[in-house]
Amino acid sequence: MRTSETELAVEQLSIALVGAPNSGKTTLYNWLTGSRFKTVNYPGATVEFSLGHLASHLGESHMMVMDTPGTYSLHPKSADEWVTLKSIYENPKVKKIDGIIVVVDGTQISRHLQLVMQLRETGFPLMVVITMSDLLRKEGIEIDIPYLQKTLGCPVLQFDGLLAGGLKEIVAEAKKLHWTKEPARPVPWTFEIQETKLNQCEQIAKEALSHKTDHAQERLNRIVATTEKLDRVLLHPFLGFALFIVIMSALFSSVYWLATPFMDMIDGWFSVANEWVAGLGPGTLWADFLANGVITSFAAFMVFVPQIFILFLGIGILESTGYLARAATLIDRPFSALGMSGRSFVPLLSGFACAVPAIIATRNIPSTKDRMITNFVIPLMSCSARLPVYALCIAFLFHGESPLKAGLALAALYIGSMFLGALAAGIVSKFIPRQEPSLFMMELPIYRRPKFRVLLRHAWTRTLSYVKRAGPIIFTFAVIVWVGSTFPNYQTEDAHQKLEESYVGQLGKVIEPVVAPMGVDWRVGVGLISAFAAREVFVSSLAVTFNITDGDEDSQQEALLTQMSAATNAQGEKIFTVSSVIGLMVFFLIALQCMSTVGVQIRESGSWKFAVTQLVAFNLFAYVLVVLIVQGLRFIGVP
Amino acid sequence: MNLLDKSLKPGQKVEITGFTSDNVFRERLHEMGLRVGMLITILGRAPFGGPLLIRFNTSFLALRNEEAACARVKLN
Numbered sequence: 186m187r188t189s190e191t192e193l194a195v196e197q198l199s200i201a202l203v204g205a206p207n208s209g210k211t212t213l214y215n216w217l218t219g220s221r222f223k224t225v226n227y228p229g230a231t232v233e234f235s236l237g238h239l240a241s242h243l244g245e246s247h248m249m250v251m252d253t254p255g256t257y258s259l260h261p262k263s264a265d266e267w268v269t270l271k272s273i274y275e276n277p278k279v280k281k282i283d284g285i286i287v288v289v290d291g292t293q294i295s296r297h298l299q300l301v302m303q304l305r306e307t308g309f310p311l312m313v314v315i316t317m318s319d320l321l322r323k324e325g326i327e328i329d330i331p332y333l334q335k336t337l338g339c340p341v342l343q344f345d346g347l348l349a350g351g352l353k354e355i356v357a358e359a360k361k362l363h364w365t366k367e368p369a370r371p372v373p374w375t376f377e378i379q380e381t382k383l384n385q386c387e388q389i390a391k392e393a394l395s396h397k398t399d400h401a402q403e404r405l406n407r408i409v410a411t412t413e414k415l416d417r418v419l420l421h422p423f424l425g426f427a428l429f430i431v432i433m434s435a436l437f438s439s440v441y442w443l444a445t446p447f448m449d450m451i452d453g454w455f456s457v458a459n460e461w462v463a464g465l466g467p468g469t470l471w472a473d474f475l476a477n478g479v480i481t482s483f484a485a486f487m488v489f490v491p492q493i494f495i496l497f498l499g500i501g502i503l504e505s506t507g508y509l510a511r512a513a514t515l516i517d518r519p520f521s522a523l524g525m526s527g528r529s530f531v532p533l534l535s536g537f538a539c540a541v542p543a544i545i546a547t548r549n550i551p552s553t554k555d556r557m558i559t560n561f562v563i564p565l566m567s568c569s570a571r572l573p574v575y576a577l578c579i580a581f582l583f584h585g586e587s588p589l590k591a592g593l594a595l596a597a598l599y600i601g602s603m604f605l606g607a608l609a610a611g612i613v614s615k616f617i618p619r620q621e622p623s624l625f626m627m628e629l630p631i632y633r634r635p636k637f638r639v640l641l642r643h644a645w646t647r648t649l650s651y652v653k654r655a656g657p658i659i660f661t662f663a664v665i666v667w668v669g670s671t672f673p674n675y676q677t678e679d680a681h682q683k684l685e686e687s688y689v690g691q692l693g694k695v696i697e698p699v700v701a702p703m704g705v706d707w708r709v710g711v712g713l714i715s716a717f718a719a720r721e722v723f724v725s726s727l728a729v730t731f732n733i734t735d736g737d738e739d740s741q742q743e744a745l746l747t748q749m750s751a752a753t754n755a756q757g758e759k760i761f762t763v764s765s766v767i768g769l770m771v772f773f774l775i776a777l778q779c780m781s782t783v784g785v786q787i788r789e790s791g792s793w794k795f796a797v798t799q800l801v802a803f804n805l806f807a808y809v810l811v812v813l814i815v816q817g818l819r820f821i822g823v824p
Numbered sequence: 825m826n827l828l829d830k831s832l833k834p835g836q837k838v839e840i841t842g843f844t845s846d847n848v849f850r851e852r853l854h855e856m857g858l859r860v861g862m863l864i865t866i867l868g869r870a871p872f873g874g875p876l877l878i879r880f881n882t883s884f885l886a887l888r889n890e891e892a893a894c895a896r897v898k899l900n
Contacts, residue, residue: 257855262848292882296857376843376850383859402881409882416867416877416884426871514886518874527875527886625875626852626891629884 198248199279200359203269203304204288205297206255206549207630209316212346213288214252217243217356233545234272236279243356249279254548259303259371262624264548264556273309274370284310284362286355291317291328291343292408292631295383295390301337302382307369310362311339314355318345324404329396336389347636412507412631419511429515432508436499437537437599440492440572441592447491455484456741470675478667479660482725484741486573489721490648493569496538498644505635509534510627517625523607524614526550526625529559533606536566537599538647540782544789551624554617560790561613561799562606564777567599570720574773577724578766581746602774658719666715666729684708684730703772703808704765704815706754717778764818768811775807827864827876827892834868838897849894856885863900 204210219240235252253272254265261267273282287304289297294315304311315328322345333341340358344351374382394401419425459480466472503509509531517527528550536543543563550556567575575598583591669689677683684690693707700710708730716723728741731748749761777783777800786796825831832838840862843850858864858880867877867884875886 257852260851260855262852293857295881296883299855299857379854380859383854383857405882409879409884412884413867413879420868420870420877422869422871510886514870514875514877516874517870517886517888518872521888622848622890623888624848624852624891625886625888626849626856627875627886628856629877629886631882631884 197279198283198360198362199251199276199281200248200362201251201253201273201282201285202288203253203273203285203300204255205257205290205293205300206628208255208288208290208293208297209344209346210255210288211252213286213314213316213344213355214250216240216346216349216352217250219243233268239356243352248356248360251276251279251282256300258300259307260373263551268548270371274368281364282309283364284312284359286359287311287313289313289315291315291321291326292405294328294393295387298337298386298389299382302386303371303374305337305339307371308366309368310364311337312355312358312362313337313339313341314351315341315343316346318343318350319347320408324407325398326394326401326404327397329393332396333389333393336392409631412629415632416511416629419508420514425511426515429512432503432512434596436496436503437596438592439499440495441595442588443495444491445588448488451490452484452488452742455480455487456744459484459741470671473671474667478663478729481728481741482660482663482666482722483656485725485728485745486721487652488742489569489573489576490652492572492576493538494644494648496569496572497647498640500534500538501640501643502635503534504531505633505640507630507632510629514627514629521623521625523610524554524558524617525610526552526555526623528625528627529555532559532563533566536563536568539568539570540564540566540779541785544782544785547789552619552621554614554619554621555623557617557790557795558610558613560786560795562610564779564782564786564799564803565602565606565609565775567602567774568720568779570779571773573721573724574716575770577727577742577745578770580742581749581761581766582763584746584750598770598774605775658722662715662719662722663725663729666711666726669711670730689730702812702816703768704760704762704819705769706760708752709760709769713772713778716773717780720773720778723773759824762824764815764823767818768815771814772807772811775803775810777803825897827866827878827887827895827897828889829897832866832897832899834866836866837900838864838866839900840864840895841898842896843894844896845894849891853891853894857881857883858895864895864897 202210202214214235214237217239218237219242234254237250237252239248239250251272253269256266256269258266259270261270273285276282285304287297287301289301301311301313313333321328328343330341330343340361342351342355342358344355391401394405398404419428459476462480463472463476503512512534513527513530515527516530520527520529529547532543532546532550535546540563543566544560547556547559547563550559575595579591579594583594666689669692670684670687672687674683674686677686689711690707693711696710696714697707700707700713709727711730712723712726715726727749728745731745731752750759752760754760783796783800786799787793790796826844827838840858840860842860843853862880865879867879869876870886873889875888876892878885878887878892
């Protein structure tokens with residue numbers, strides 16, 4: 186009651202940040218709101234933007250700050266740019282936008298002033314913030330701020346993204362922004378006006394730079410000199426492409442190599458915890474539940490956190506150094522042959538971390554067709570939730586052999602997922618008509634040294650939010666699977682018999698005819714069903730159904746692997762064989778077992794048909810292919 | 825000639841003399857900051873006949889063939 190009254194009493198001020206991609210908008214947003222990472226808002230509306238309260242150390246927070254997707258103009262050419270336009274004119278969350286902070290890259294003033302001019306015509310209360318001050322300062326470039334204020338007719342402030350210099354002043358100015366008249370809709374400029382405006386912008390930028398700085402252009406050139414030199418190598422038609430392959434391979438192999446010692450460590454901790462809890466009440470139901478239901482499930486999942494962290498970190502490094510835009514350029518031609526564009530590369534790469542943000546990231550692809558195809562194939566990219574399953578299967582296949590083989594197998598899976606993605610894109614592109622020209626035109630930001638602390642923090646928060654999201658699902662399913670596999674005959678001594686007579690066993694028997702052609706038995710079938718809640722659940726579900734308590738092995742994973750290699754079906758045949766494990770990996774490679782992906786897909790594509798087609802097509806194809814592979818392998822004598 | 829002209833080599837500077845088409849490509853070129861009279865440095869091309877790489881002032885841009893073909897240029 187009281188809070189709503191206070192909210193009514195105090196007028197909320199809503200300030201939007203608008204600017205070109207890479208202008209430093211999000212850095213400013215993070216400093217203003219104090220949020221440590223890019224927050225993605227999921228309102229019911231189709232418009233999406235980040236909304237945050239002013240950080241508490243910046244004064245009383247009657248101010249809401251909104252981050253919008255980067256845009257070059259108010260005449261949208263991609264879904265992202267539409268979001269920016271809509272979020273300032275018809276915002277579903279904020280009554281009205283009281284003012285706009287236009288973020289201008291200090292090294293690109295003339296280009297970015299265009300947007301300032303467009304916004305000025307609409308009549309929104311404006312304020313300009315010039316970023317990249319640290320780069321300018323290093324080269325001794327000083328901008329004539331009073332001149333800019335006078336010429337643009339609005340407050341102009343500088344901001345240093347590294348040290349947050351100027352933040353307090355920005356807040357103070359922003360609080361003064363208010364409407365004097367209703368803002369109008371942007372009017373498109375004709376060719377002649379556009380040319381004149383560009384000329385004006387250049388003149389203004391030139392004046393602002395030359396008033397206080399000698400040889401301003403030469404100094405600016407020095408800022409980009411390194412980038413030009415590096416690009417001669419990194420964008421070289423042959424060398425650049427070779428390096429691209431090296432960099433991508435390094436990313437994916439480091440996910441495996443770097444993570445192993447940490448994984449062993451975490452695995453060790455959980456085994457200790459498991460033994461300790463089991464020892465507290467031997468033979469009791471609650472100790473069994475805690476040790477073999479809860480701890481086992483979490484152990485099976487948490488072990489993969491290092492790999493997920495390294496994957497997020499790697500993508501973060503590529504993104505923040507400025508290499509990702511280059512990678513997109515290098516790959517544009519091959520991608521366009523598949524009906525996509527180089528712009529699809531970034532979403533597809535993020536798809537290796539998680540399909541949900543990746544699907545949202547396709548919005549900066551201007552062409553609808555390119556975007557649809559990219560959305561269609563993203564779920565084929567092996568997201569981090571599949572890693573646990575791959576890792577377990579690979580560990581099973583190459584147990585005790587050299588890690589090189591395991592690394593190669595993992596690489597093969599990743600390459601396989603890319604190959605399947607390419608194949609699917611090639612096929613789908615034949616069925617989607619092209620309505621508008623496909624735009625690529627991409628700005629290549631200058632190379633910057635990443636701030637490792639920021640990168641680590643980003644990777645950590647993303648990993649953590651991933652764990653937090655998966656955690657409750659894992660816990661719930663762990664409980665369900667444990668209860669289902671323990672009751673009703675929990676007193677039965679024989680573990681195998683107990684499981685077979687359990688609820689899970691009964692359900693498993695029903696679905697066994699379906700999964701049997703895949704070379705697996707009902708217990709794996711139960712795992713496959715629970716994997717539809719979240720793929721990671723598969724491993725923990727196996728861990729529970731293959732009851733790994735009895736072993737006195739030194740680690741959880743060791744114990745699970747031993748149980749797996751010993752497990753037999755009703756006919757006494759081994760369940761986990763080379764062929765069935767390969768089949769499982771292929772199934773996880775293709776099948777769409779992720780409810781969040783389907784949900785996002787429905788929302789982003791705006792059509793049930795698209796999402797359902799995808800769901801059915803992927804799972805049916807995966808199933809048929811796995812059956813063919815497993816039966817084929819068995820036919821030629823592979824166990 | 826346009827930006828795609830085969831005689832243009834990496835390192836050469838050209839001046840924009842106009843735009844051939846009246847569509848979304850030209851609009852985007854404008855939004856990226858390219859205008860008549862502007863000087864552009866040709867940097868090279870991405871592999872497999874991929875995008876053309878150019879520089880103007882402190883900006884680096886990658887343009888596909890059909891996008892680059894919109895800009896009429898002359899050697900500076």
